[in-house]
Amino acid sequence: MSRADVLVDADWVQAHLDDPKVVVVEVDEDTTAYEKNHIRNAVRIDWKQDLQDPVRRDFVDQAGFEALLSRKGIGNDDTVVLYGGNNNWFASYAYWYFKLYGHSNVRLLDGGRKKWELDSRELVAAVPERAATEYRAKAVDTSIRAYRDDVLAAIGKLNLIDVRSPDEFSGKLLAPAHLPQEQSQRPGHVPSARNIPWAKNANDDGTFKSDDELRELYQAEGVDLSKDTIAYCRIGERSALTWLVLHELLDQPNVKNYDGSWTEYGSLVGVPIELGN
Amino acid sequence: MCGAKAGGPDLEGIDVAKETVIQGSVTRDGEPVNGYVRLLDESGEFTAEVPTSATGQFRFFARPGKWTLRALVPGATVDRQVVASQGGSPTEVAIAV
Structure with a gap:
């Protein structure tokens, strides 16, 4: 692509x-x-x-x-x-x-x-x-969809990209700030996930940044794209945008979207969660 | 649309004691403007964005602290710094573009 x-x-x-x-x-x-x-x-x-x-x-x-x-x-x-x-x-x-x-x-x-x-x-x-x-x-085609067990298995091994805003990643907010914040799940993020907000992929007018800018973004964040990558957000829509950037625009074949995302992971019993930056 | 309504949207149904509400309206020469408002955190990072309503109004559910509101409308971009607090009255912001 x-x-x-x-x-x-x-x-x-x-x-x-x-x-x-x-x-x-x-x-x-x-x-x-x-x-x-x-x-x-x-x-x-x-x-x-x-x-x-x-x-x-x-x-x-x-x-x-x-x-x-x-x-x-x-x-x-x-x-x-x-x-x-x-x-x-x-x-x-x-x-x-x-x-x-x-x-x-x-x-x-x-x-x-x-x-x-x-x-x-x-x-x-x-x-x-x-x-x-x-x-x-x-x-x-399940090769582009991640499930919760894939996420758990990826902790500390594969690329986990949390594309939510920094305040959601750190646990200060539970939802994007245009929505009420009262939610049932726990705040925080999956251990070892990097916070690369979806918004870094786009210009203010909503258009995507250039391929060179996008490549530079993920390199600067230290993402080794030769490893498998799972992107997640709250319900899987913002991470679909990051999936589109990595899988479609940058032509990385080994990228999955975890559409269960934080509303699933943050409600699971017994899984590890990290707070803070 | 005849004239902008002052302030942000109606708070009915919003738990203002629990939420940190930042809201307001975007106007041009006193008339509501259709566009977008972005909420940026203290480091300038995108946190949320909403389209303005037919009456030019917008609302965010944030957390206490410093924020930047950025209005994006055809032909103009305007930033406003705000400090939000939790409980009681929402932080009201009028943005003229």
Whole structure:
């Protein structure tokens, strides 16, 4: 993979708004943002309702993903362009889903909704109609997903990257500061994890830093990328962005996203936790 | 939208005794602005970001201490330093861009 296979810029999206083989998809943390307005002809995927199992904590299975994309009018040979708010946190999470289920032709709008808005580009309320498809997903690719036992086995051995803010890493906050702080899990981080906040990957306008800047960031933080790497955050969306940087932009094959993340790890009985910087 | 509402969003349902709330509004010539507000910690590190509401308002749940608020709107970026405390009234910040 390279940057051109992963990202498109706003001008590219603007030029393909009426291209029937390009499906622009908004995925927001605030699932109501789409209802206010969105990029013309964009469809919505709701990360809570569409991407999660309705009962147990897990993502939708292969049949569920097939049904979702069929319902949204996305075909196997369509180019999917994801974008969203929060600097593409949840769009990156959706990108990781599309890769888990083998959709190769997926891109991220660099800068997401924020860059589009700061450019004062057009947003509309009209919801497009797309004919349903018969989407076929591949079997889930578990090589890019880490589970809690992988994290425990990685302590002191492999790269663990905690991408939350420094205050969440040290245990002073339990959630990103736009959310209420009362949570059930313990504060802190996985021992031996390095704190490389997701925000270091991005510019203020939400676009990704250059490949050279990104490589330099991880080298300066002392991450040996020849070792396997697991990224985590609170629920796996910010770490999906870091996964995208390492696995897709910097082409590191041995990187996994731990989507259980701190809401799982910080609730486990008996596991080691570190506090402080 | 006709005019910005003074101060941050309504506090109904927020446990202000437990939370350290930093909130306010972003305006241009007295009118609310659609944009984003970032919360940076004392070392300038990103902590959170929210879009402003239709009335230009924003809210963070932080911890006591020094913070920087950075408003990002089309064509402008404005920083404000704040000191937040826990319990009682939220830290209200009016940002004109």
